[in-house]
C-alpha cells in the first residue's frame with residue numbers, strides 16, 4: 001500500500017505530514033520512528049498525522065510524534081505548516097486545545113497557541129514548587145504550552161551541552177523541552193532548543209512561546225518579542241487582554257512523495 005506524504009518546514013524544523021482524511025495509515029511506533037529517520041526513512045523532526053476533527057469548531061485534528069515515538073501535545077512550527085497546507089486559516093484541534101490560525105498581510109502564518117500553563121502540576125513537575133525558578137543549576141523557569149518547557153536565560157550554548165541530561169532530569173516526570181536564551185534587548189532574544197524526543201533542532205515554535213512567557217514573568221522581556229533561532233525568526237506576542245500567546249512566522253512546502261507499507 002502506498003502512503004502519500006507532504007514534507008514541510010518552518011525555520012528548518014521539518015515535518016512529514018500524512019493526511020489520514022484522504023486514506024488510512026495505521027503506524028506502529030517503530031514505523032513512525034523509521035519515517036523520521038534521516039537515513040532509513042524520509043527524515044524529519046516530527047511526524048504529523050491529520051484526521052477529521054471530533055470537536056465542534058475545529059477544521060482538522062492534528063497529532064504530533066517525535067522521532068523516538070513519543071507523542072507531543074503541541075508543536076508550534078508544525079501547526080503553522082498544517083495551517084498553510086490545509087489553507088483558509090483553519091482551526092486546529094490538538095491535545096493543547098483548539099488553535100485558530102491566521103494569515104498576516106505579509107503572507108506569514110500565525111497560530112494562536114492559547115494560554116500558557118504556569119502551575120507545577122500541569123507543566124508537569126515532579127513535586128510542588130514555584131515554576132518561576134526551578135532548583136537546577138542555571139535556575140530555569142518552566143511552563144507548558146501544551147508541552148513541557150524549561151527556559152534557561154544564561155546563553156544558548158547550554159542547549160547542546162546539557163540538553164540531553166536536562167530533558168530527562170527527575171524534576172520532569174514527562175521529560176521536557178530545554179530552551180536556552182541569550183537576551184539581546186527587551187524585544188529580541190536568541191534561542192536554541194533541545195527538544196524532548198528529538199534533540200537539537202533548528203527552531204522550536206512552542207519553545208519560542210515558552211521563552212517569551214518565561215522572560216516576561218522574570219521581568220526580562222516585553223510581551224512582543226522577536227525570537228531568533230538557528231533556522232530563522234518568529235514573532236511572539238503574549239497578549240495581555242486574554243493571556244493567549246500568538247506565534248507568527250513562515251511555513252514552507254518542500255515536496256510531496258509516497259512510501260510503501
Ligand SMILES: N[C@@H](CCC[C@H](N)C(=O)O)C(=O)O
Nearest residue numbers: 072075076077147204205206
Ligand atoms: N518542534 C516543536 C515541538 C515538538 C514537540 C516537542 N519535541 C515535545 O516533545 O514536546 C515546536 O515547533 O513547537
